[in-house]
Amino acid sequence: MSEYAMHTDAHSNFWSTTLGERPASRPRLTANVQADVVIVGAGFTGLWTAYYLKRLAPEREIVVLEAERVGHGASGRNGGWVVGNLAGLERHIGGLSREERRTCCGVVADNVDEVGRVLAHEGIEADFNKGGAIYAAARYRDQIAIQRDYLQHLHELGHSEANCCWLDAEQLSEKARFRNGHGGIYHRQVATVNPAKLVAGLAECVERLSVTIHEQSRAETLSHHKVSTREGSVESPMVVCATEGYADRFLDFKRHVIPVQSLVIATEPLSEARWQEIGMAERPAFADASRLINYGHRTADGRIVFGARGNYYLGARSKADQAIDDEAIRMRRDLLVDLLPALEGVRVEYGWGGSLGLSRNFRPHAILDRRDGLATAGGYAGEGVAASHLFGRTLADLILERDSELVRMPWAFANDSHRRLIKRWEPEPLRWLAAQAITFSYAGEEALMRRDKPAPLLKPALRRLNDRFASIIE
Structure with missing residues (x-):
């Protein structure tokens, strides 16, 4: 028997196991119906859009179509971070004035508290915990400079020093004890959540508001003002495509937003003695300064x-x-133990993965094309738990033509088309070859840091190359 093969596919995702026995599937769409808005995808983006549409305009008839079950895609599988930032934010606001940048950063930072407020108001129990996030220099000495540069970037971007501050080694150890805790950034506006509980609770909430959800109703075509499934259709003046990294059937969207896989593990529950060694009493999220991104947090249990x-x-x-597979689980377990040596010997009980959406512009978007009756949001690049809430609110305001602060944000586009706003990805195999080259180069930079020896020519050259790689999709 495999070292980690203790669950079937359906039970490999830890979050899913916390839901208890799932109810029967919601009815499929088996008729031709009409609605004011039809939303494709019952994940965070689709459900938050439905929630705010109903809260703002309860008379609107809203129908949500889901190909599988609620939360089947990235929304039910992710790492559970609720981040007060946006991946690619600098590409939206880099050309704005300092005051305008601060306003935008304030909106994304406050979004974390707004998520918590709505969950409390609606009685959605999703283990929401605002413990902040630690971006640590925790394995290699070279990471100190990397994190210092990133903190400066956050401040230049417009994030306040009160929300993003430096922790020295002693301050870091008070929050979490990593193998080499040299220091790091503490970002206050970050929370964590059980995403499966959140998406399930949100679906029940919108149903109480009279939103209709059809599961096992895969949208096969999106045309002007109509979505068709195998057994039925919905005619509507407004279609919202909320598929993010799961737009396989819709080539027009898949050319602009592609899926990238994110893989996650969950350990066994740790003893109190182990937690005394590790710290994390406030249950912060944590990551270290690696381009090969890693992220984690302490769960409610x-x-x-x-x-x-x-x-x-x-x-x-x-x-x-x-x-x-076992190799993917083992690699992540070894990296986790490298960060937190107190976890040596810990058992991994779950390992799962899903697809996030990455736009060719590497910037998230909320777009309304009123002429074609088509709206979409996505391109969250792995930070979709908070972004989907913010962009769902934004889509609702755009659809309802509300003159709100959100529709004036630089990531909101009214009366425009995703075809014009989001560049198309290059054809295969160019995309795949580029991804392999970038991954190889990132790994090379990390290997040099691991050696902890001077490389006065190679290290700066490789860092400049990787900085260039990080910006080629602008």
């Missing part, structure tokens, strides 16, 4: 959920199943 180093599959294939 005392486990660590930890993800790292996503993959891109040739042909831009979304990950439909959830289980990951």
Whole structure:
């Protein structure tokens, strides 16, 4: 028997196991119906859009179509971070004045508290915990400079020093004890959540508001003012495509937003003695200064959920199943133990993965094309738990033509088309080859840092190359 093969695919995702027995599937769409708004995708983006549409305009008839079950895609599989930032934010606001940048950063920072407020107001129990996030220099001495530069970037971007501050080694150890805790950034406006509980609770909430959800109702065509499934259709003046990294059937969207795989593990519940060694009493999220991204947090029941180093599959294939193989689990476990040596010998009980959406512009978007009756949001690049809430609110305001602060944000586009705003990705195999080259170069930079020896020519050259790689999709 495999070291980690203790669950079927359906039970490889820790979050899913916290829901208890799932109710029967919601009815499929088996008729031709009409609605004021039809939303494709019952994940965070689709459900938050439905929630705010109903709260703001309760008379509107809203129908949500889901190909599988609620939360089947990235919304039910992710790492559970609620981040007061946006991946790619600098590409939206870099040209704005300092005051305008501060306003935008204030909106994304306050979004975290707004998520918590709505969950409390609606009685959605999703283990929401605002413990902040630690971006640590925790393995290599070279990471100190990397994190110092990133903190300066956050401040120049417009994030306040009160929300983003430096921790020296002693301050870091008070929050979490890493193997080499040299220091790091503390970002106050970050929370964590159980995403499966959140998406399930949100679906029940919108149903109480009279939103209709059809599961097992895969949208096969999106045309002007109509979405068709195998057994029925919805005619509507407004169609919202909320598929993010799962737009396989819609080539027009898949050319602009591609799926990248994110893989995650969950440990067994840790003993109190182990937690005394590790710290994390406030249950912060944590990551270290690696381009090969890693991220984790302490769950409500005392486990660590930890993800790292996503993959891109040739042909831009979304990950439909959830289980990951032993090698993927072992690599993430070893990296976690490298960060937190107190976890030596810990048992990994779950390993799963899903697909996030990455736009060719590497900037998230909320777009309304009123002429074609089509709206979409996505391109969250792995930070979709908070962004989907913010962009769902934004789509609702755009659709209802509200003159709100959100529709004036630089990531909101009214009366425009995703075809014009989001560049198309290059054809295969160019995308795949580029992804492999970038991953190889990032790994080389990390290997040099691991050696902890001077390389006065090679290190700066490789860092400049990787900085260039990080910006080529602007």
